[in-house]
Amino acid sequence: MTQQQSPRPPSWMEKFLLWGLETDIAEDILGDLHELFRLHLQEKNNLYARWKYFLSMLSLLRLFRFKFFFDSLTFINLAMIQHYFIIALRNLRKHLSYSLINILGLGTGLAACLLLLLFVRHEMSYDRFHKNHDRIFRVSMEVNSGGTIRHVSVSPTALSPVFQREFPEVEKGVRIFSSGKFSPDVVRYESKIFQEMGFFFADSSFFDIFSFSLTAGDLRTALRRPSTVIISQSMAHKYFGTENPVGKILNLNNNRDYEITGVMQDMPPNSHFHADFLASFSTLNAAKEEIWGSANYQTYLLLQSPEAVYSLREKIPAFIQRIQQQLSGALGPETKLLYRLTPLTDIHLYSDAENELEPGSDIRYVYAFSAIALLILLIACINYMNLATARSVDRAREVGLRKVVGAYKSQIFAQFMGESVMITFLAVIFSVVFAKLILPTFNALIHRDLSLNFIQEPSLLLMLAIIGLIVSLVAGIWPALIFTKFEPVAILRGKYRTASGGSLLRKSLVVFQFVISVFLIVCTFVVYNQLQLIRQTRLGYDKDQLVVIPIDRDIAEKWEAIKGMFKSVKEIEQVSAVSENPTKVDGTYNLFKPSNEENSDLVQAIASDIDLVQTLGLEIIAGTNYTPASALREDFPFILNQTAIKMLGWEPQEAIGKPINLNRRAGFVQAVVRDFHIASLHSQISPLVIFLSPFDYNETLVRITPGDPQKALAHLEKIWKEQAPHRPFEYHFLDETYQQLYQSEQQIGKAFGIFAALAILIACMGLFGLASFTTVQRAKEIGIRKVLGATVMNILTLLSKEFSRLVIIAVVIALPLAAWVMDSWLSNFAYRVNVSIFTLLIAGGLALLLAWLTVGYHSLRTALTNPAETLKDE
Amino acid sequence: MKGTYLGELEEIVLLAVAALYDEAYGVSVKQELETRMGRGISVGALHTAFKRLEDKGFLQSRLGEATAERGGKRKRFFRVTVYGHRALTEARDLRSKLWDAVPPVAFDFS
Numbered sequence: 001m002t003q004q005q006s007p008r009p010p011s012w013m014e015k016f017l018l019w020g021l022e023t024d025i026a027e028d029i030l031g032d033l034h035e036l037f038r039l040h041l042q043e044k045n046n047l048y049a050r051w052k053y054f055l056s057m058l059s060l061l062r063l064f065r066f067k068f069f070f071d072s073l074t075f076i077n078l079a080m081i082q083h084y085f086i087i088a089l090r091n092l093r094k095h096l097s098y099s100l101i102n103i104l105g106l107g108t109g110l111a112a113c114l115l116l117l118l119f120v121r122h123e124m125s126y127d128r129f130h131k132n133h134d135r136i137f138r139v140s141m142e143v144n145s146g147g148t149i150r151h152v153s154v155s156p157t158a159l160s161p162v163f164q165r166e167f168p169e170v171e172k173g174v175r176i177f178s179s180g181k182f183s184p185d186v187v188r189y190e191s192k193i194f195q196e197m198g199f200f201f202a203d204s205s206f207f208d209i210f211s212f213s214l215t216a217g218d219l220r221t222a223l224r225r226p227s228t229v230i231i232s233q234s235m236a237h238k239y240f241g242t243e244n245p246v247g248k249i250l251n252l253n254n255n256r257d258y259e260i261t262g263v264m265q266d267m268p269p270n271s272h273f274h275a276d277f278l279a280s281f282s283t284l285n286a287a288k289e290e291i292w293g294s295a296n297y298q299t300y301l302l303l304q305s306p307e308a309v310y311s312l313r314e315k316i317p318a319f320i321q322r323i324q325q326q327l328s329g330a331l332g333p334e335t336k337l338l339y340r341l342t343p344l345t346d347i348h349l350y351s352d353a354e355n356e357l358e359p360g361s362d363i364r365y366v367y368a369f370s371a372i373a374l375l376i377l378l379i380a381c382i383n384y385m386n387l388a389t390a391r392s393v394d395r396a397r398e399v400g401l402r403k404v405v406g407a408y409k410s411q412i413f414a415q416f417m418g419e420s421v422m423i424t425f426l427a428v429i430f431s432v433v434f435a436k437l438i439l440p441t442f443n444a445l446i447h448r449d450l451s452l453n454f455i456q457e458p459s460l461l462l463m464l465a466i467i468g469l470i471v472s473l474v475a476g477i478w479p480a481l482i483f484t485k486f487e488p489v490a491i492l493r494g495k496y497r498t499a500s501g502g503s504l505l506r507k508s509l510v511v512f513q514f515v516i517s518v519f520l521i522v523c524t525f526v527v528y529n530q531l532q533l534i535r536q537t538r539l540g541y542d543k544d545q546l547v548v549i550p551i552d553r554d555i556a557e558k559w560e561a562i563k564g565m566f567k568s569v570k571e572i573e574q575v576s577a578v579s580e581n582p583t584k585v586d587g588t589y590n591l592f593k594p595s596n597e598e599n600s601d602l603v604q605a606i607a608s609d610i611d612l613v614q615t616l617g618l619e620i621i622a623g624t625n626y627t628p629a630s631a632l633r634e635d636f637p638f639i640l641n642q643t644a645i646k647m648l649g650w651e652p653q654e655a656i657g658k659p660i661n662l663n664r665r666a667g668f669v670q671a672v673v674r675d676f677h678i679a680s681l682h683s684q685i686s687p688l689v690i691f692l693s694p695f696d697y698n699e700t701l702v703r704i705t706p707g708d709p710q711k712a713l714a715h716l717e718k719i720w721k722e723q724a725p726h727r728p729f730e731y732h733f734l735d736e737t738y739q740q741l742y743q744s745e746q747q748i749g750k751a752f753g754i755f756a757a758l759a760i761l762i763a764c765m766g767l768f769g770l771a772s773f774t775t776v777q778r779a780k781e782i783g784i785r786k787v788l789g790a791t792v793m794n795i796l797t798l799l800s801k802e803f804s805r806l807v808i809i810a811v812v813i814a815l816p817l818a819a820w821v822m823d824s825w826l827s828n829f830a831y832r833v834n835v836s837i838f839t840l841l842i843a844g845g846l847a848l849l850l851a852w853l854t855v856g857y858h859s860l861r862t863a864l865t866n867p868a869e870t871l872k873d874e
Numbered sequence: 875m876k877g878t879y880l881g882e883l884e885e886i887v888l889l890a891v892a893a894l895y896d897e898a899y900g901v902s903v904k905q906e907l908e909t910r911m912g913r914g915i916s917v918g919a920l921h922t923a924f925k926r927l928e929d930k931g932f933l934q935s936r937l938g939e940a941t942a943e944r945g946g947k948r949k950r951f952f953r954v955t956v957y958g959h960r961a962l963t964e965a966r967d968l969r970s971k972l973w974d975a976v977p978p979v980a981f982d983f984s
Contacts, residue, residue, distance in 0.1 A: 008945070009945070015947050025921065025925065025950075027947050027948060027949035028947065028949060029917065031900075031944035031947025031948060031949060032901050032917060032921075033942075034943070034947060035943055035944050036901060036904075036917070037944055039901075055916065056917040056918065058918070059919060060917060060918040060921070061918070062918055062922055063921060063922060063925065137893025298881055383930045389882060400919070420963065513965060678907035
C-alpha cells in the first residue's frame with residue numbers, strides 16, 4: 001500500500017536510461033538510482049529527489065552506448081540513399097496532387113516567411129551601417145509643463161558645444177538642422193529651379209560621427225567655411241548632369257549663394273534621415289552664439305564608449321540645475337526639462353519623440369510581422385504532417401515489408417525524414433521563385449526597397465537553407481515516427497486499414513490552423529474598418545478640393561495682391577494663407593487669461609489671413625467671422641475652438657469679447673468655431689487658437705470648384721509664374737496629405753490582408769488534401785449508405801459535419817482572441833471603431849464557408865459515385 | 875603498464891570496495907566515499923569507475939536478489955580480485971618509496 005502511495009522516480013528518465021545504457025549494467029544502476037531516490041525523498045522532498053535523479057541521469061550519459069548508434073548509421077549507405085531517392089520520387093509522381101499541395105503549401109508559406117523576414121531584417125538594420133553606431137546617441141528634450149509631457153527630438157544650439165566641453169564622456173557632437181522640414185526650400189542653379197525637402201545644415205564634425213562617404217571633395221574641410229554645401233550624387237545628377245559640380249554655386253530660396261565643396265553618396269534607405277544637401281552649420285545665424293532658449297536642432301553625440309551613456313545620463317539632472325538660470329527665461333517657472341539620450345539604432349523603431357526628421361516605424365509591427373511569418377510557416381508544416389500521416393495507409397505495406405526484410409527503425413525514420421527534406425527542398429525552390437515574383441508588389445505596398453539577391457548576399461542562402469532544414473524537421477518528425485512504429489505483422493495481415501492513430505492530434509492541428517486563419521481575417525477586417533472610419537469621419541472641415549501651395553517670405557509680402565488675382569479665377573472658390581494646414585498643426589503657444597498672468601495653458605495655434613474660416617468650411621457657433629477691418633486692428637481678434645473655450649471654463653456665448661493673450665499678443669475672443677480635427681485621429685482634438693499674422697504664412701490653401709482640377713491648376717500656375725518666378729509651382733492636395741497621416745496603418749492593413757489570405761489559402765489546401773483521403777477511406781461506407789437509401793444531401797452533410805465541427809471550434813477560440821488583440825491595437829486611436837460582433841461573425845462565417853467549399857468538392861464527388869463502383873470488389 | 879595503471883578515483887573506489895567487503899554495491903560505496911572522504915561522487919562517475927575496474931580485472935561482481943526499495947532491481951555486489959589487491963599494494967609501495975625518497979629538509983618550513 002505504502003509502496004504505491006510514495007512517489008516513484010520519474011518514469012521517462014528511467015525509460016531514457018534503459019534505452020541508453022547497456023542492458024547488463026542498466027538493471028543495477030537503475031536499482032541504485034531507485035534506492036537513492038528513496039533516500040533523498042526521506043531526506044527532503046519529492047522535488048529534491050527528482051532533481052538529484054535528473055543530475056544522476058546527466059552524469060550517466062557518459063556510459064551511454066553511442067558507439068552502437070554510430071554503428072547503426074553505417075547501414076545507411078550510398079546504395080540505400082539512392083534507393084530511397086528513387087522511391088521518394090516515384091511517390092511524388094504517383095500522388096501528384098498530394099505532392100503539389102505539399103510543395104505549393106510549404107512553398108507559399110516559405111515565400112511569405114521570406115518576405116516578412118526581409119522586411120524585419122531591413123527594419124532592424126536602420127543606422128547600423130555607421131562604423132560607430134553603438135557610440136552615437138541623439139539628444140532629445142522632455143518638457144513637462146504642468147503635467148503635460150512632450151518629448152521632442154530637437155535640442156538647443158548650446159547643447160553640443162557645451163556637452164563636449166563639460167563632459168569627458170562626449171568625444172564629439174554634431175548639430176543638424178533640417179531646413180526643409182518647416183517649409184520646402186527652393187534651390188536654383190542657373191535656370192534649374194526645384195523645390196527641395198532634403199536641405200540640411202550640419203557641423204563640420206558630421207563626417208567624424210556618421211560614416212557617410214564623399215565621392216568628391218575633402219571630408220575634413222568640406223563643411224568648414226560658411227556658405228558651403230555638399231550635395232548627394234542624385235542631386236549632382238539632377239542639377240549638373242555629367243558636369244563636375246564641385247566649385248559651382250547654388251542659390252537657396254532666392255537668397256544666399258552656396259559653393260559646392262563635395263559630393264556625397266546618396267544616404268542608404270535604412271538611414272533614419274536623408275539629406276540631399278548638407279550645408280555648413282556655420283552659415284546659420286544660430287551658429288554665432290550658444291543659446292539654451294530655443295530648440296530647433298537635432299544633436300548627435302559620439303561618446304567615448306557605448307557604456308559612457310550611463311554615467312552621462314546620471315550627470316544630466318545636476319547639469320540642468322546649473323543652467324536653470326538661462327532656461328527659465330525661455331520656459332517659464334513651472335516647466336521641468338530633461339535631456340534624453342537615445343541610441344542611434346533605436347531611433348527608427350523605438351523613438352516616441354515628436355517631429356523626428358522622418359517618421360519612424362514601431363517595434364511592435366516588427367514583432368507582429370515576425371509572429372505572422374512564424375504562424376504561416378507553422379500552418380504549412382501542419383499541412384505536411386496531416387497529409388503525410390493521413391495517407392500513412394498507402395505506405396503501410398511498404399514499411400511493413402521493409403521491416404520484414406530487416407530494416408532498422410532508424411532506417412525507416414531516416415527514409416521518411418529524407419522525404420520530408422526533399423519536399424521541403426522543392427518547396428524552397430518554389431518559394432524563391434514566388435517571392436521574387438511578388439517582391440515588387442510587396443515593396444510598393446509597404447513603401448520599402450527590399451531586394452532578394454542571393455549573389456550579393458550569400459548569407460540569405462544560408463538563412464533559407466537553415467529555415468528549410470528546420471521546416472523539414474518540424475514537419476517530418478511526427479510522420480516519420482509514426483511510420484517507424486508500424487507493426488509489420490498487423491500490416492501484412494491486412495489489419496491496418498484506417499489512419500485512426502493520432503487522429504485527435506490531427507484534428508487539433510486543423511483546429512490550430514483555422515484559429516490562426518480566422519484570427520488574421522478578423523485583424524484584417526478590423527484594420528479595414530478603422531481605415532474606413534478615418535476616411536469617413538467628419539473632420540469638421542472640408543478636406544476635398546483643397547490645394548496646398550508652400551510659399552516663402554517674398555510671396556507673403558505681396559500676398560494680398562496675389563490673393564486678389566487667385567480669387568479672380570472662375571474655378572477658384574476661396575483662398576487663404578496659413579502657417580500650418582489642419583492635417584498637422586505643430587506650433588505650440590502659451591495662452592494667458594488676463595485674470596491669471598502667472599499661469600498659462602498650452603494651445604495649438606494657426607496664423608492665418610481673414611479668409612481661413614470660409615476656405616476650410618469651418619462652422620462658427622458664436623461670434624462673427626473676421627472682416628477686412630479685423631486685419632487693420634491694433635490688438636488681436638482670436639478665433640478659438642470649442643475645446644479651447646471649455647479649457648478656459650467659458651460657455652461659447654459668454655466668451656465673445658473676453659480679453660486673452662497669446663504669447664504676448666493681447667487681444668479678445670472674436671468667435672468660437674465647432675471643433676475640427678487638427679492632427680491624425682490618433683490624438684484628441686487639442687485646444688486651438690486662430691490669429692491674424694501675415695509674418696507667419698508658410699502655405700496657401702486654395703479651394704477649387706469641383707470638377708476638373710487641371711483647369712484651375714493651370715490658371716494658378718500662370719499667375720504663379722508671373723508673380724513668383726523664383727519659386728517653382730509645386731502643390732499637393734490636402735486630402736492626399738491627410739491620407740499620408742495613416743500611411744503606416746494602410747500598409748499594415750494591406751499587409752495583413754495579404755498574409756491572412758495566404759494563411760487561409762494554405763490552410764484550405766491542407767483541408768482539401770485531408771478531405772480527399774478521408775473520403776476515399778470512407779468510400780465503402782458511403783456506398784453501403786447509398787445502397788440502404790441515403791440521399792446525396794445526407795451524405796454531403798455527413799462528410800462536412802466533421803470538418804465543420806473543427807472549423808467551428810477554431811472560430812470559437814479565435815474570435816475572443818482576435819477581439820482582444822485588436823482592441824488593444826485600436827486603443828492607439830483617440831477616435832476608433834469598436835470590434836463589432838458583426839465583424840467577428842462575418843470573419844467566422846467566411847472561414848466556415850471556405851472550409852465547406854474546400855471539403856465540398858470531395859464530398860460531392862464521393863456522394864455522387866455509383867455505389868456499385870466502390871462495393872464491387874468485396 | 876596501461877592495463878595496471880590505477881587512477882586516483884579508481885584507487886579510492888577500489889579501497890572502498892575492499893573496506894565494505896561483502897556489502898560493496900553502488901549505493902553503499904557512494905555513501906562510504908561521502909562519509910569517510912567527505913567527497914560527493916556522481917552515480918555516473920562511480921559506475922564508470924566500476925566498469926573500468928572490472929574491465930581491468932581488479933573487481934569482480936555478482937548479482938544479489940531484488941528488493942522492494944530498489945524498485946525490484948537486483949544489486950550488483952563487487953569484490954576486489956587478486957589483481958586488484960596487487961594493484962593497490964603496488965600503488966601504496968610506489969607512494970611509500972617516494973615518501974622515503976623525500977629528504978626531511980624538504981618539509982622543513984620553520
